[in-house]
Amino acid sequence: MTDAVLLQTVDEDVIARRGVWATVRRRVLFWLPLAVLAVLLLMAIVPQLFSSADPRACDISASARPSSPGHPFGQDLQGCDVYANVVHGARASLSVGLVCTLIALVIAVGVGTVAGYVGGWADSILARLTDVFLGFPFLLGAIVVLNSLGKRSVLSVSLVLAVFSWPTLARMVRTTVRATRDAEYVQAAKAMGFPTTRILSHYVLPNAVGPVLAVATLTVGGVIVAESTLTFLGLGLRAPSISWGLQLATAQSRFQQAPHTLIYPAIFLAATVLSLITLGDVLRDAVNPKGRS
Amino acid sequence: MTDVLRFEELTVDFTVGGTTQRAVDGVSFGVRPGEVLAVVGESGSGKSVTALAALGLLPSNARAGGRISFGGADVLAMSRAELTALRGRRIAMIFQDPSGALDPVFTIGAQLVEMIRTHQPSLSRSAARERAIELLRMVEIPGNRLKYYPHQLSGGQCQRVMIAIALACDPELLIADEPTTALDVTVQQEVLDVLLAMRSKISGAIMIITHDMGVVADVADRVVVMRKGSVVETAEVHELFDHPTQEYTRTLLDAVPRGGARESDPVADQEVPALRIDELVVEYRGRRGRTVRAVEEVSLGLNPGEIVGLVGESGSGKSTIGKAVLGLAPITSGEVHVAGQALTSASASDLRKTRARIGVVFQNPAGSLNPRGTIGQSVGEPLAVHRGVRGAELRRRVEELLDSVELPGAWAGRYPHELSGGQRQRVSIARAISLDPGLLIADEPTSALDVSVQATVLELLRSLQDRLHFACLFISHDLAVVDQVCDRVAVMSQGRLVEQGDRESVLRDPQDPYTVRLLEAAPVPDPREQSRRRGLRLAG
Numbered sequence: 001m002t003d004a005v006l007l008q009t010v011d012e013d014v015i016a017r018r019g020v021w022a023t024v025r026r027r028v029l030f031w032l033p034l035a036v037l038a039v040l041l042l043m044a045i046v047p048q049l050f051s052s053a054d055p056r057a058c059d060i061s062a063s064a065r066p067s068s069p070g071h072p073f074g075q076d077l078q079g080c081d082v083y084a085n086v087v088h089g090a091r092a093s094l095s096v097g098l099v100c101t102l103i104a105l106v107i108a109v110g111v112g113t114v115a116g117y118v119g120g121w122a123d124s125i126l127a128r129l130t131d132v133f134l135g136f137p138f139l140l141g142a143i144v145v146l147n148s149l150g151k152r153s154v155l156s157v158s159l160v161l162a163v164f165s166w167p168t169l170a171r172m173v174r175t176t177v178r179a180t181r182d183a184e185y186v187q188a189a190k191a192m193g194f195p196t197t198r199i200l201s202h203y204v205l206p207n208a209v210g211p212v213l214a215v216a217t218l219t220v221g222g223v224i225v226a227e228s229t230l231t232f233l234g235l236g237l238r239a240p241s242i243s244w245g246l247q248l249a250t251a252q253s254r255f256q257q258a259p260h261t262l263i264y265p266a267i268f269l270a271a272t273v274l275s276l277i278t279l280g281d282v283l284r285d286a287v288n289p290k291g292r293s
Numbered sequence: 294m295t296d297v298l299r300f301e302e303l304t305v306d307f308t309v310g311g312t313t314q315r316a317v318d319g320v321s322f323g324v325r326p327g328e329v330l331a332v333v334g335e336s337g338s339g340k341s342v343t344a345l346a347a348l349g350l351l352p353s354n355a356r357a358g359g360r361i362s363f364g365g366a367d368v369l370a371m372s373r374a375e376l377t378a379l380r381g382r383r384i385a386m387i388f389q390d391p392s393g394a395l396d397p398v399f400t401i402g403a404q405l406v407e408m409i410r411t412h413q414p415s416l417s418r419s420a421a422r423e424r425a426i427e428l429l430r431m432v433e434i435p436g437n438r439l440k441y442y443p444h445q446l447s448g449g450q451c452q453r454v455m456i457a458i459a460l461a462c463d464p465e466l467l468i469a470d471e472p473t474t475a476l477d478v479t480v481q482q483e484v485l486d487v488l489l490a491m492r493s494k495i496s497g498a499i500m501i502i503t504h505d506m507g508v509v510a511d512v513a514d515r516v517v518v519m520r521k522g523s524v525v526e527t528a529e530v531h532e533l534f535d536h537p538t539q540e541y542t543r544t545l546l547d548a549v550p551r552g553g554a555r556e557s558d559p560v561a562d563q564e565v566p567a568l569r570i571d572e573l574v575v576e577y578r579g580r581r582g583r584t585v586r587a588v589e590e591v592s593l594g595l596n597p598g599e600i601v602g603l604v605g606e607s608g609s610g611k612s613t614i615g616k617a618v619l620g621l622a623p624i625t626s627g628e629v630h631v632a633g634q635a636l637t638s639a640s641a642s643d644l645r646k647t648r649a650r651i652g653v654v655f656q657n658p659a660g661s662l663n664p665r666g667t668i669g670q671s672v673g674e675p676l677a678v679h680r681g682v683r684g685a686e687l688r689r690r691v692e693e694l695l696d697s698v699e700l701p702g703a704w705a706g707r708y709p710h711e712l713s714g715g716q717r718q719r720v721s722i723a724r725a726i727s728l729d730p731g732l733l734i735a736d737e738p739t740s741a742l743d744v745s746v747q748a749t750v751l752e753l754l755r756s757l758q759d760r761l762h763f764a765c766l767f768i769s770h771d772l773a774v775v776d777q778v779c780d781r782v783a784v785m786s787q788g789r790l791v792e793q794g795d796r797e798s799v800l801r802d803p804q805d806p807y808t809v810r811l812l813e814a815a816p817v818p819d820p821r822e823q824s825r826r827r828g829l830r831l832a833g
Contacts, residue, residue, distance in 0.1 A: 184660035188721075191619040191734075193648025194678050202674075206665045289665060289708040 023286045033275035044091040055084040064258035074260040092243035097220040103162035112173025130167040146235045176208040217280040221273030296323030302359040318522040329499045331513035335743035339522040349376040385459035389471040391451035395443040402439030412462045428457040449480035465497040477606035482814040507816030511823040548748040550773040565633045567764030568595040573627035587613040589788040598762040602779035610788040649679040652725030656737035658717035662709040668720045669705025694723040715746035733765040
C-alpha cells in the first residue's frame with residue numbers, strides 16, 4: 001500500500017505553479033473587470049482627463065436634448081452635458097459605494113463572528129441588536145440622522161448608509177461562522193491548544209467569509225442607488241454635488257421623454273457593479289484551493 | 294437455472310469536466326434465484342455503480358454499455374416508463390443511510406401504504422393498512438408503530454422499515470447497498486437477521502453490497518469480489534474464505550483485523566500516569582433546560598506508553614470522554630489529570646502547555662484538516678504556534694514528519710482534497726505527533742477508511758508508538774481493531790464504564806453481559822463460525 005502511495009507521480013512543477021496569482025493571471029474574467037474598474041477609478045481621481053466640458057455649464061435652452069455633436073450622451077433637463085456629469089459623478093458615487101460597503105463589512109464581520117463563534121448569550125444579544133436595525137425603517141432613520149448632522153460629506157452619507165446595511169451582512173457572517181465553527185478542523189485546532197485569535201484568523205474566517213464577500217460586492221451597487229434615493233429626498237449629497245445617484249434620481253421621472261439621461265449613468269453603474277461581482281467571483285474561486293487549476 | 298439478474302460485460306463511463314473515467318469495466322456476473330449474493334469491494338471498486346445501473350438509476354453524466362438482463366429484457370434499453378414499472382415492484386433497493394432514505398415529514402405507516410398502493414392501485418386503503426401492519430410485523434416492529442415518524446425510531450428500526458417498504462410488492466430481487474454500514478454492531482446483527490429471515494418468506498433473490506468481510510461471511514451464499522471496476526473473483530462463500538484463488542482477495546482477507554498481534558510491554562507503575570480520569574461526569578444542556586448526561590462517573594487511567602482501547606456503540610459516551618480530555622466537552626464534575634496536571638484547576642497558560650502535550654487524530658480525515666491550508670502548513674502549525682519554529686527549520690521538521698508517516702516530504706505543498714482518505718489520515722497522524730506528545734487521543738481513526746488502508750494506518754500507528762512511546766487512548770467501535778492495537782480495553786455503554794481490564798481478559802473472557810453481547814454481534818470473517826452463531830441465536 002505504501003508502495004502504491006509512493007508510486008503516484010508527483011508533479012512538483014504543477015504544485016509550484018498554482019498560487020493565487022498564477023491561477024488568476026491566465027483568466028480573461030480577471031483582467032476584464034480589473035481594466036473596467038481601473039478606468040472608472042482613474043475617472044474618479046482625475047475627471048478632467050476624460051471630459052474637458054464643465055458639468056455645471058448648462059444651457060437651459062437645450063433641455064433634454066438627445067446626443068448631438070459636442071454632447072455625445074446628450075443633455076439633461078437643465079441642459080447640462082450628461083457625459084461630463086457621468087465622468088464627474090464617478091468620484092462621489094464610487095466613494096460612497098466602496099466606503100459604505102467597507103464600513104458595513106467591517107462591522108458585519110466583527111459582530112457576526114462574535115455572535116457565531118461565541119454563541120450563547122452573546123449570540124442572543126447581537127442577534128436582537130441586528131434585528132432592531134433591520135426592523136428600523138431605513139428612510140426614517142436616514143432622515144433623522146442626516147438632518148441632525150449639519151454637514152453632508154461623502155463620509156457622513158456612507159456612514160449613515162453603512163449603519164443600515166450591515167445587519168444583513170452580519171446575519172450571513174453569523175450563519176457561515178457558525179457552520180464553520182463546528183467543522184472538525186476547527187475542533188482539531190481547538191484541541192491542539194491554538195489561541196482563539198489564530199483559530200479565527202486561520203481557520204474560521206478564511207472558510208466562512210467567501211459567500212459574504214460575494215454579497216458585499218452586490219451591496220456596492222445597492223448603496224450607490226440608495227444614495228440616489230436619499231439625494232432625491234434632499235437628504236443625500238446636495239447639489240452642486242454631482243453623483244450618478246443624483247442623475248438617476250432626476251432622470252427617472254422623465255424617462256419617457258428623455259431616456260438618454262437615465263440610460264447612460266445606468267450603464268456606468270451597471271458596469272461598476274458587474275465588474276465588482278465578476279472580480280469577486282474570480283478571486284473567491286482562486287483563493288479556495290479547490291477552485292485552482 | 295436462469296439467473297434473475299445478469300450483468301454481461303457491463304461498462305459505465307463518467308464524464309467529469311470533459312474527461313471520461315471508466316467506473317465499471319467489463320463486469321459479468323449473475324444473481325441466481327433464491328440466493329444471497331454479496332458484492333464486495335473497497336471504495337471506488339464500482340460495486341454501487343453496478344447496482345445503480347441495474348435499476349437504471351445512474352446519474353446523467355454516466356454512460357452504460359454492455360447488457361443487464363432482468364427477466365429476459367435488457368434494463369439498459371428500457372424506456373422511462375418501463376423502468377418505473379420495474380423499480381420497486383420487481384427490483385427493490387435498500388440504501389445505506391436509513392434515516393436519510395425515509396421522508397421525515399410522513400409517518401412510516403403513510404410511507405408504507407403509499408408504496409403498497411402505488412404498485413397495487415386496486416387495493417383499498419384499509420387493505421393496504423392491513424398489509425402495512427403485516428409487513429411491519431415481518432420485520433419485527435410492532436404494528437402500532439404505524440403512526441410513528443422516522444425520528445421517533447432508532448437507526449436499526451428505520452432500516453427495518455426500509456426493508457418492509459422494499460418487500461411491500463414481493464420483488465423478485467432485493468438489492469441492499471451497504472445496508473448496515475451506518476449502524477452499530479448489535480443493531481447490524483438485528484437487521485441482518487431480519488434480512489435473512491425475509492429470504493425464506495419471499496421468493497426472490499438478495500444482492501447485498503458491502504465492504505465488510507464479516508457481513509459477507511454472515512449472510513452470503515456466493516461472493517463477487519470487485520476491484521477498480523472489474524470482477525476479481527466469483528466463488529461460493531466457503532470456497533472464497535478457505536481457498537481464495539486471487540491475490541487481491543487474499544490481501545483483502547488478510548487486511549481484516551483479527552487481533553492478538555500486539556505484544557504487551559510491562560509498564561512500570563510508579564511513574565506519573567499519562568492520563569488519569571477520576572469519576573468524570575459530562576452533562577450537556579439539552580432542549581428546554583433538560584440536562585443530558587453523556588458520561589457518568591467514569592474512572593480510567595493510562596500509564597505512559599500504554600494503548601488503551603475505549604470501546605462502545607454510538608451514544609455510549611466514548612467520544613465525549615476524549616473530548617473532555619481535549620477541552621472540547623465540559624467537565625461537569627470529577628477530575629482529569631494529564632501527566633499529573635489537573636485540567637479543571639489549571640490556569641489558562643498551564644492548560645495551553647498541557648494541550649501541547651496531547652496529540653489528536655479524528656475520525657474523518659477529510660474534515661479534520663483545514664481545507665484552505667496545505668498539508669505542510671497543517672503539519673507544521675503546532676510547531677509554529679507552540680514552539681515558535683520558523684522558516685527553514687520548520688520546513689525540515691515538516692519533511693521529517695511527513696517522512697515518518699511514509700509520505701513524500703515534497704508533498705508539503707499539496708492540499709487535503711488532493712489526497713486520498715488514507716493519505717489524509719497519515720497527515721493527521723503526522724500533525725498529532727509533531728510535538729512529540731505524551732498522550733495521543735485517537736477517535737475512531739480508521740473507521741472511515743477501507744480495510745486495506747485501515748490495516749496500513751494501524752500498522753503505522755503501532756510502529757510510531759513503538760518508537761515514540763506515547764500513551765494512546767484509542768476510541769473505537771470495532772472490537773477487532775481494538776484487539777489488534779491495544780494493551781488494555783475499557784468497554785462503555787450508555788455513559789458508564791461496564792468493564793475494563795487487560796485485552797486478553799476482556800475480549801476472551803468477558804464478564805459483563807453487554808461485553809458478551811458486543812463480542813457476539815461483531816461478525817468475524819469466517820462463514821462457519823457465523824452460521825454456528827446464527828444457529829445458536831435462533832435456537833436460544
